Amino acid sequence: MLPTATLRAQVESSLGEVLSSTLLLREKTAPLTISTGVVALDALTGGLPRGALSEITGTASSGRTGVMLAALAGTTRRDESCALVDASDSFDPTSAAAAGVDLDRLLWVRCSEGDRSSLHKNQRRTALGRLEQVLKVTDLLLQGGGFGMVVLDLGGIPVASARRVPLTSWFRFRRAVEPTATVLLVIEREPCAKTCASLVIRLQRTAVCARDAAPMTETEFHGWKVLKRAEPTIPPTNIVSHAALLRGMQLRAEVERSWTERKPMHSVGARFELRAAW
Amino acid sequence: MFACVNIPDFPVAAIVRAEPLLREHAVAVLNGKPPQVRVFALNDKARLLGMEIGMTKLQAAIFEIPEEEGAVAKKIDPKKKSSSIELSKHPVKKQCKPTAAILRQRSPAQEESSHAALLDVAHAFTPRVEDTRPGRLLLDLAGLERLYGPEAAMARELASRVSTVGLECNIGVAANPDAAMHAACGFSGITVIPAGEETKRLGVLPINVLLDSFDIARGKPKTAVAAREREKLQVRMLDTLERWGVRDFRTLALLPEHALAARLGEAGALLQRLSQGTCVRTLALCEPCVHFEEALELESAVETLEPLSFLLNRLLEQLCARLEARALAVQELKLRLQLEPRAADEQAATLQEVAAAQNAVLLPDRREGNLYARTLRLPVAMRDPRVLLKLLRLDLAGHRPGAPVCKLWITAEQARPRSAQRGLFLPVTPETERLEVTLARITGVVGERRAGIAKLLDTHRSDAFQMERFVLQEEPGNRNRGLTLSDPPDVALVALRVFRPSHPICVQMAEGRPCKLAMLTPDAERNELEGKILWAAGPWHSSGDWWAEQSASKSNSEKSQVWDREEWDIALANDGDSSVVLYRIYRDTGTGQWFADASYD
Numbered sequence: 001m002l003p004t005a006t007l008r009a010q011v012e013s014s015l016g017e018v019l020s021s022t023l024l025l026r027e028k029t030a031p032l033t034i035s036t037g038v039v040a041l042d043a044l045t046g047g048l049p050r051g052a053l054s055e056i057t058g059t060a061s062s063g064r065t066g067v068m069l070a071a072l073a074g075t076t077r078r079d080e081s082c083a084l085v086d087a088s089d090s091f092d093p094t095s096a097a098a099a100g101v102d103l104d105r106l107l108w109v110r111c112s113e114g115d116r117s118s119l120h121k122n123q124r125r126t127a128l129g130r131l132e133q134v135l136k137v138t139d140l141l142l143q144g145g146g147f148g149m150v151v152l153d154l155g156g157i158p159v160a161s162a163r164r165v166p167l168t169s170w171f172r173f174r175r176a177v178e179p180t181a182t183v184l185l186v187i188e189r190e191p192c193a194k195t196c197a198s199l200v201i202r203l204q205r206t207a208v209c210a211r212d213a214a215p216m217t218e219t220e221f222h223g224w225k226v227l228k229r230a231e232p233t234i235p236p237t238n239i240v241s242h243a244a245l246l247r248g249m250q251l252r253a254e255v256e257r258s259w260t261e262r263k264p265m266h267s268v269g270a271r272f273e274l275r276a277a278w
Numbered sequence: 279m280f281a282c283v284n285i286p287d288f289p290v291a292a293i294v295r296a297e298p299l300l301r302e303h304a305v306a307v308l309n310g311k312p313p314q315v316r317v318f319a320l321n322d323k324a325r326l327l328g329m330e331i332g333m334t335k336l337q338a339a340i341f342e343i344p345e346e347e348g349a350v351a352k353k354i355d356p357k358k359k360s361s362s363i364e365l366s367k368h369p370v371k372k373q374c375k376p377t378a379a380i381l382r383q384r385s386p387a388q389e390e391s392s393h394a395a396l397l398d399v400a401h402a403f404t405p406r407v408e409d410t411r412p413g414r415l416l417l418d419l420a421g422l423e424r425l426y427g428p429e430a431a432m433a434r435e436l437a438s439r440v441s442t443v444g445l446e447c448n449i450g451v452a453a454n455p456d457a458a459m460h461a462a463c464g465f466s467g468i469t470v471i472p473a474g475e476e477t478k479r480l481g482v483l484p485i486n487v488l489l490d491s492f493d494i495a496r497g498k499p500k501t502a503v504a505a506r507e508r509e510k511l512q513v514r515m516l517d518t519l520e521r522w523g524v525r526d527f528r529t530l531a532l533l534p535e536h537a538l539a540a541r542l543g544e545a546g547a548l549l550q551r552l553s554q555g556t557c558v559r560t561l562a563l564c565e566p567c568v569h570f571e572e573a574l575e576l577e578s579a580v581e582t583l584e585p586l587s588f589l590l591n592r593l594l595e596q597l598c599a600r601l602e603a604r605a606l607a608v609q610e611l612k613l614r615l616q617l618e619p620r621a622a623d624e625q626a627a628t629l630q631e632v633a634a635a636q637n638a639v640l641l642p643d644r645r646e647g648n649l650y651a652r653t654l655r656l657p658v659a660m661r662d663p664r665v666l667l668k669l670l671r672l673d674l675a676g677h678r679p680g681a682p683v684c685k686l687w688i689t690a691e692q693a694r695p696r697s698a699q700r701g702l703f704l705p706v707t708p709e710t711e712r713l714e715v716t717l718a719r720i721t722g723v724v725g726e727r728r729a730g731i732a733k734l735l736d737t738h739r740s741d742a743f744q745m746e747r748f749v750l751q752e753e754p755g756n757r758n759r760g761l762t763l764s765d766p767p768d769v770a771l772v773a774l775r776v777f778r779p780s781h782p783i784c785v786q787m788a789e790g791r792p793c794k795l796a797m798l799t800p801d802a803e804r805n806e807l808e809g810k811i812l813w814a815a816g817p818w819h820s821s822g823d824w825w826a827e828q829s830a831s832k833s834n835s836e837k838s839q840v841w842d843r844e845e846w847d848i849a850l851a852n853d854g855d856s857s858v859v860l861y862r863i864y865r866d867t868g869t870g871q872w873f874a875d876a877s878y879d
Contacts, residue, residue: 066773080707099771108732
């Protein structure tokens with residue numbers, strides 16, 4: 001019986017021309033990270049890893065989009081180009097500009113079913129559904145390379161639809177992004193990428209800060225409460241273009257999966273606040 | 279020293295340049311309108327078959343390859359795919375009969391493109407160029423020795439550059455322009471005549487080679503009458519010399535000068551000086567061409583995109599070779615397709631509809647059919663024909679012409695290529711050419727104006743922005759650079775998720791405040807927009823563009839921009855999953871209709 005080392009050497013020499021380092025385990029090094037744009041989240045997670053898939057999950061009004069914009073703002077501030085694949089065409093450029101995103105460095109791809117009546121009949125036949133568009137566009141962006149961050153915003157589509165994304169697509173995205181310095185960030189309601197995700201953060205809203213004008217204060221309802229905060233009645237800036245009655249939200253973040261440890265031994269969380277732009 | 283670049287049988291060479299596979303075959307070019315169609319130009323192989331210039335089309339058709347036997351016709355048929363083109367390459371040589379020729383209609387557009395390409399090569403070689411006639415140029419080589427070496431090396435370099443634009447040339451190098459031209463017209467390949475040996479080396483050439491240079495040396499005739507007089511004079515002199523037994527340069531050069539001048543006058547003396555290679559003149563220099571256009575006329579119309587892309591590839595390669603010769607790049611690419619006239623008449627209305635839907639330009643032309651135009655504006659100058667072909671293909675895939683194509687032109691707007699390299703320590707950005715192809719593909723997936731950057735408009739109207747093309751920002755931003763985890767970022771802000779379009783909703787009021795909300799139209803994806811309103815703040819009244827409403831010249835689009843609404847921020851408790859979501863809703867004060875505008879997230 002041949003010793004294991006000899007057997008391994010033989011296999012490696014025979015496959016050496018086809019596959020290099022056949023039986024060698026690749027050493028997993030700590031990935032480079034970039035800031036999420038929120039100090040508390042950076043302290044909790046160590047930042048968003050480059051060359052990996054990260055997920056930010058949460059229900060509607062849980063602050064996912066605010067964190068996404070903060071991450072985009074930080075990336076564009078470093079003069080890196082970013083791409084946003086918007087599955088529900090719900091991105092608000094005004095909010096993004098207020099959050100500090102350099103819109104000139106953000107490629108916004110608006111996927112939607114759209115009005116197919118304007119298409120040529122040949123195009124209408126081959127027109128893709130929204131989810132197919134998202135997957136195809138993400139593939140193209142990751143293959144093209146060069147973006148500092150690619151964001152898939154699936155937060156506006158139902159969980160059932162998001163779960164229809166096959167696991168092979170998530171594997172493909174992870175493999176495509178691995179050798180690059182791109183951060184692939186997915187915003188969604190429930191985690192979908194399973195083991196393909198290096199980092200999964202769940203966000204929950206704990207409180208809402210409203211102006212004194214609000215009729216209900218210190219009201220508890222399903223774990224949600226309105227805090228009273230003394231604020232000037234007239235907004236201090238001129239960027240107000242709507243009601244400007246909401247002042248901010250208090251959030252709690254929880255790490256469900258992290259590249260730093262294979263399985264979190266206990267639930268770790270952080271509290272932070274998103275403020276309104278006005 | 280001077281060099282003359284001469285393309286023998288130029289009309290044939292222009293056709294062969296567009297269809298390189300014809301290079302190995304006998305080709306005859308026909309010209310004229312039926313029934314007066316005659317052979318206008320031939321290549322050497324066609325001459326060997328016995329074809330002559332001036333033959334009628336019927337006479338020439340005797341030498342033509344029958345359709346069913348000629349693999350050549352199949353080979354160059356633009357309808358065939360690449361695999362068939364490649365596969366038929368080798369058998370064609372075997373099947374080509376010595377008695378077979380290919381007939382092609384003369385193409386002035388292709389001749390013009392070929393001559394422009396030749397001019398580009400010459401101007402890239404030296405700025406002193408004389409545009410003698412189509413397919414023939416004279417170059418002043420003075421001072422170029424340090425760049426290219428001796429005359430023979432210069433001629434080889436020139437021939438090599440001409441071959442890159444798809445033309446085969448004869449080159450003559452001599453101490454004076456006319457001797458160089460005689461060498462290029464009389465001998466094939468490269469001929470270098472040392473100074474003082476002109477008479478000896480040119481002596482074997484036939485006397486009719488002189489006619490062109492004689493015409494040039496005499497100057498351009500001012501009127502048509504003068505031109506006819508000169509033609510008569512040339513014919514008369516040739517007849518006289520023929521009767522004297524003077525058939526080559528050497529015989530003419532040896533005639534006594536005074537006696538010749540006494541019999542043929544000043545023209546005779548000039549003719550003798552030309553034959554001796556001693557006539558000296560200055561070049562009439564021409565300006566470099568600034569118009570880059572390649573054209574291709576098809577024998578049979580192309581109906582699908584696949585074969586059309588092969589033709590586009592050929593034109594783009596030629597165009598890029600010309601631009602490369604001039605160290606230029608493409609900033610804007612215009613593609614014009616002439617659609618088949620028959621189809622154009624039948625489908626004119628459909629084509630107009632298609633063109634309008636696709637934002638393309640359709641120029642109706644009763645006589646020649648419709649012209650379908652597409653313009654490709656590139657954010658950065660580029661010169662890679664493969665990238666340009668991909669972009670054109672993707673554009674045409676989304677904007678089909680709708681009828682068979684029988685002629686195509688590609689025009690390039692020239693620009694200086696990018697010369698600066700990005701810094702080593704700058705963040706990685708997408709490769710420009712690759713990004714353009716990626717963006718074109720994404721546009722093909724999501725549609726026009728659905729991918730790009732959002733430019734905010736200077737208004738307080740909600741969701742006011744316009745989509746613009748995504749262009750890589752070369753310049754670093756003014757924001758703080760090198761943000762790390764240790765740097766405190768700005769405070770994160772609450773963001774909006776906008777509903778496009780706004781969802782019409784039904785709102786129940788109590789004490790002047792919304793208390794309950796329901797969807798007007800059932801929507802599976804928005805089923806959470808129903809329930810009890812826990813908290814509401816408002817109303818915030820906003821309006822704008824009302825001044826445009828009062829304008830007498832208001833249009834429908836202007837009217838749709840007018841807004842007047844009362845906004846509320848609400849917290850909605852969904853009955854289904856007991857979640858609480860923050861929304862922004864508004865009531866259109868004009869119609870009284872409620873809409874859900876966005877959610878806070």
